[in-house]
Amino acid sequence: xxxxxxxxxxxxxxxxxxxxxxxxxxxxxxxxxxxxxxxxxxxxxxxxxxxxxxxxxxxxxxxxxxxxxxxxxxxxxxxxxxxxxxxxxxxxxxxxxxxxxxxxxxxxxxxxxxxxxxxxxxxxxxxxxxxxxxxxxxxxxxxxxxxxxxxxxxxxxxxxxxxxxxxxxxxxxxxxxxxxxxxxxxxxxxxxxxxxxxxxxxxxxxxxxxxxxxxxxxxxxxxxxxxxxxxxxxxxxxxxxxx
Amino acid sequence: xxxxxxxxxxxxxxxxxxxxxxxxxxxxxxxxxxxxxxxxxxxxxxxxxxxxxxxxxxxxxxxxxxxxxxxxxxxxxxxxxxxxxxxxxxxxxxxxxxxxxxxxxxxxxxxxxxxxxxxxxxxxxxxxxxxxxxxxxxxxxxxxxxxxxxxxxxxxxxxxxxxxxxxxxxxxxxxxxxxxxxxxxxxxxxxxxxxxxxxxxxxxxxxxxxxxxxxxxxxxxxxxxxxxxxxxxxxxxxxxxxxxxxxxxxxxxxxxxxxxxxxxxxxxxxxxxxxxxxx
Numbered sequence: 001x002x003x004x005x006x007x008x009x010x011x012x013x014x015x016x017x018x019x020x021x022x023x024x025x026x027x028x029x030x031x032x033x034x035x036x037x038x039x040x041x042x043x044x045x046x047x048x049x050x051x052x053x054x055x056x057x058x059x060x061x062x063x064x065x066x067x068x069x070x071x072x073x074x075x076x077x078x079x080x081x082x083x084x085x086x087x088x089x090x091x092x093x094x095x096x097x098x099x100x101x102x103x104x105x106x107x108x109x110x111x112x113x114x115x116x117x118x119x120x121x122x123x124x125x126x127x128x129x130x131x132x133x134x135x136x137x138x139x140x141x142x143x144x145x146x147x148x149x150x151x152x153x154x155x156x157x158x159x160x161x162x163x164x165x166x167x168x169x170x171x172x173x174x175x176x177x178x179x180x181x182x183x184x185x186x187x188x189x190x191x192x193x194x195x196x197x198x199x200x201x202x203x204x205x206x207x208x209x210x211x212x213x214x215x216x217x218x219x220x221x222x223x224x225x226x227x228x229x230x231x232x233x234x235x236x237x238x239x240x241x242x243x
Numbered sequence: 244x245x246x247x248x249x250x251x252x253x254x255x256x257x258x259x260x261x262x263x264x265x266x267x268x269x270x271x272x273x274x275x276x277x278x279x280x281x282x283x284x285x286x287x288x289x290x291x292x293x294x295x296x297x298x299x300x301x302x303x304x305x306x307x308x309x310x311x312x313x314x315x316x317x318x319x320x321x322x323x324x325x326x327x328x329x330x331x332x333x334x335x336x337x338x339x340x341x342x343x344x345x346x347x348x349x350x351x352x353x354x355x356x357x358x359x360x361x362x363x364x365x366x367x368x369x370x371x372x373x374x375x376x377x378x379x380x381x382x383x384x385x386x387x388x389x390x391x392x393x394x395x396x397x398x399x400x401x402x403x404x405x406x407x408x409x410x411x412x413x414x415x416x417x418x419x420x421x422x423x424x425x426x427x428x429x430x431x432x433x434x435x436x437x438x439x440x441x442x443x444x445x446x447x448x449x450x451x452x453x454x455x456x457x458x459x460x461x462x463x464x465x466x467x468x469x470x471x472x473x474x475x476x477x478x479x480x481x482x483x484x485x486x487x488x489x490x491x492x493x494x495x496x497x498x499x500x501x502x503x504x505x506x507x508x509x510x511x512x513x514x515x516x517x518x519x520x521x522x
Contacts, residue, residue, distance in 0.1 A: 194397035199479035 027088040032145050034079065039138040041073035046131045049124075063111070063123045070127065073134075074107045103130070106172055110207075113188060114179040122178060126171025129164045136160060158229040165225070169218055176207050183207060276438060298369035305359040308378050312386030313352040319390035320345045331396045338400050340408045344393050344476050347415055348386075351468065354419060362426050364435065385487075388480045401477040411475025418467035424450035425461040442507055455511075456519035458503055459496035463517050466492060493517050 023031065045066045052065035063070075081097045083089040089096075111123055140157045143149040182188070189203040273282075282288070320341075324332045336342065392398065401407040428451045432441050445454040453460040469485040493516070500516035515522055 193392075193395060194399050196399050196402055196477065197479045198392045198395070198399055198477060200392070 023088040028145055031083070031088060032142060034083075035138045035142040035145065038073060038076065039135060039142060041069060041076070042131050042134040042138065045069050045073065045127075046135060049128065049131065059121060059124055061119050063118050063127065066127070067118075071107060071112065074103055074130070077103065105210075106175070109189075110176055110179050114182050116182045117175055117178045120175060120178050122171045122174030124171070126168045126175065129168035129171060132160065133164050133168070155233065158225070158233055161222075161225050165218075165222055169214060173211055173214060176211055180204060180207060274438075295369075295371065297372040299372055299375055300369055301365045302359060304370060304375050304378060305363075306356060307375060308382045309352045309355045309359065311379055311383040313349060313356070315383055315386045316345065316348050316352075316390040319387070319394040322394065322396075326391070327396055334396075336394065336396075336398065338398060340400055340475065341394060341398060343408065343412060344472070347412070347472060347475070348390075351419065351472075354423065358423070358426055362423075362430050364430055364433075385480075385484045389478065389484060392478050392480050393476050399477075401475070407477065408475050411471045411473070413471070415468045415471030415475060418464040418471060421450040421453070422461055422464035422468065424448050425453075425464060428454075429461070440506055442503065442510060453519070454514075456514060458500040458514045458516050459492075462492040462496045463519075466517070493522060497522075 048066040048069065049062055052062050053059065056062075077100045080089070081093060081100055084091045084093040084096045106126070111118060117123065136153065136156050140149070140153050143153055183190075184204045187203075189201070191199060191201045193200045319326060322331050322334050401411075428446055428448065429443060431446075432443055433439060443454055445452045450464075451460070453463065457463050466485070466489050469481075469488055473481045473485050496517035500514070504510050
């Protein structure tokens with residue numbers, strides 16, 4: 001579901017062209033650095049995956065080779081919520097927050113917390129989807145901020161999601177599904193009655209709820225990206241028709 | 244049942260491009276009591292109408308919001324089937340605080356229903372249909388969540404025992420009376436049908452003396468009564484609900500406070516919006 005993170009930021013590069021005021025010079029410099037660092041980080045993860053695959057000769061257990069940079073750079077994306085809150089990025093705090101938190105949730109509360117799923121192939125599925133998406137997305141932002149956006153990057157951002165998004169969602173859902181029996185067995189993150197706070201929480205049921213929530217949310221985000229694609233890439237086709 | 248309301252927006256011709264859409268127009272809306280002949284326009288004027296969609300009266304929404312929690316809580320209290328384990332169906336709790344909590348909660352919502360019917364004078368006539376689903380969803384689900392734990396067979400009584408329960412109860416009761424006093428004071432502020440805005444001041448009722456310090460003491464008392472209920476039941480979902488209510492009411496109180504300050508030049512400077520001296 002989060003493979004299309006940044007759907008709310010489609011106006012990021014286009015926003016500068018509209019009459020809305022963009023971020024100041026200092027904020028722009030900071031954002032460029034941030035996006036460059038994130039692009040580099042996800043490239044490191046991509047390279048790490050490829051190298052580990054070549055070294056081992058199989059797809060299994062590649063998670064362990066990129067575990068640390070994945071955690072670091074995915075968690076670093078929390079800064080993007082701050083960027084929206086402060087106003088240097090013209091996106092909705094709620095939407096960005098939701099997207100980043102769902103990624104962070106999967107990284108820490110599912111993959112990190114339930115050790116047994118780390119060797120699952122579904123983890124590789126969503127990690128590779130995220131990696132490709134994020135490299136394209138962060139380089140898109142970098143170039144937009146510098147006002148030199150190559151059409152290829154823009155095209156890639158609004159086209160690759162067709163495959164990456166379902167890939168990511170499948171990987172995420174399969175991983176959560178694989179984690180369910182272990183969560184139920186160990187009672188991970190769960191609180192039962194009776195206790196003096198008169199509160200209970202069943203993490204197993206919560207995870208099932210999260211999986212179910214993909215059903216209404218995934219199509220909405222997917223079709224939003226398709227609409228954005230028509231808007232962003234559609235303009236170029238119009239100009240070429242005029243000429 | 245649905246009121247299709249149309250909101251009149253008046254614009255001076257010279258300030259709007261001919262191709263502007265309603266969304267572009269940012270002028271203030273005309274008030275219901277304004278007379279067209281007295282409006283400061285030239286020989287011709289453009290009127291822009293906006294269809295607000297299906298509407299419901301505030302009264303309808305308030306009542307639905309309050310009847311839900313009342314009924315839902317009682318369903319949990321009486322241990323209706325399919326909520327808890329079948330062996331507890333229709334049983335009664337052995338803890339006195341559980342019965343007390345039911346009385347408090349029910350009293351709160353009955354009071355609200357009666358106030359909506361007899362005390363409140365609501366200025367905005369209607370609200371959009373979507374709101375009823377949003378508001379009711381929130382109130383009903385919160386009530387169910389709280390009621391589930393308070394009436395649960397495995398409920399644990401407060402740590403400090405009867406003293407804690409009594410403290411919570413007295414605070415809650417005090418604040419409920421306070422809240423009611425404020426509602427009555429606000430009602431008596433202006434005669435029925437009048438749209439003149441006035442600054443509320445403390446009356447002879449000691450519960451209204453908080454007006455010296457706070458613009459929206461009805462919200463202050465409301466938060467107080469929920470804090471009392473939290474202490475009385477020692478239940479995390481109740482604490483959570485109280486926190487969310489506090490945040491929402493602070494937002495409303497600040498809005499009201501700002502509009503008071505803008506409207507009245509001589510508005511008392513000592514007053515804060517919801518918490519004396521703090522917020």
